[in-house]
Amino acid sequence: MGYHRLDLPPLHLETKALWFTLPDRAVEEVVAGGRDLAGGLHGAEHALIAVMPYHVVCDRHDIGGLSTSFHAATGAPTIFVYDGYEGGIGLAEKAFALLPAVAGTAHELVRDCGCTAGCPACIYSPKCGNQNQPLDREAAVSILDDLAGRLSVTGRHPSNP
Ligand SMILES: [Zn+2]
Ligand SMILES: [Zn+2]
Numbered sequence: 001m002g003y004h005r006l007d008l009p010p011l012h013l014e015t016k017a018l019w020f021t022l023p024d025r026a027v028e029e030v031v032a033g034g035r036d037l038a039g040g041l042h043g044a045e046h047a048l049i050a051v052m053p054y055h056v057v058c059d060r061h062d063i064g065g066l067s068t069s070f071h072a073a074t075g076a077p078t079i080f081v082y083d084g085y086e087g088g089i090g091l092a093e094k095a096f097a098l099l100p101a102v103a104g105t106a107h108e109l110v111r112d113c114g115c116t117a118g119c120p121a122c123i124y125s126p127k128c129g130n131q132n133q134p135l136d137r138e139a140a141v142s143i144l145d146d147l148a149g150r151l152s153v154t155g156r157h158p159s160n161p
Contacts (some may be wrong), residue, residue, distance in 0.1 A: 015086065032138070036136040037139060038068075043110065049125065066082070
């Protein structure tokens with residue numbers, strides 16, 4: 001019905017997360033295609049959260065996410081997916097162990113969706129804290145393609161390009 005700025009103390013949540021960064025060449029591919037990097041990271045984050053319940057057996061509301069075009073701790077574009085419970089309940093750890101499958105399913109979900117610019121079946125999230133803005137479906141497909149490709153070919157830690 002409306003949005004209003006509130007003056008409240010910050011909330012703190014200590015939990016566990018998995019994260020991955022985007023290598024330069026994947027960033028260049030998104031930018032060269034005229035797509036929105038922040039929208040792609042955000043869409044990829046939503047897609048990963050959407051498919052995680054199938055792999056780790058949970059509800060999507062048990063998981064939170066954060067994506068940014070630059071994070072000071074990683075020095076690169078980064079997507080975080082975290083347990084939405086104090087101290088963590090093992091979901092991010094389980095998803096990390098299954099990440100090639102999680103990333104592959106997320107990639108297929110967005111790539112094969114019948115929509116044109118993103119929809120609730122692929123990159124829109126019912127619990128997004130940013131009103132599903134920005135989102136860029138083509139950039140999300142590109143980012144998830146890169147992640148799934150790196151995981152299936154190298155099997156290395158996803159933070160390493
Ligand atoms: Zn869609
Ligand atoms: Zn969001």
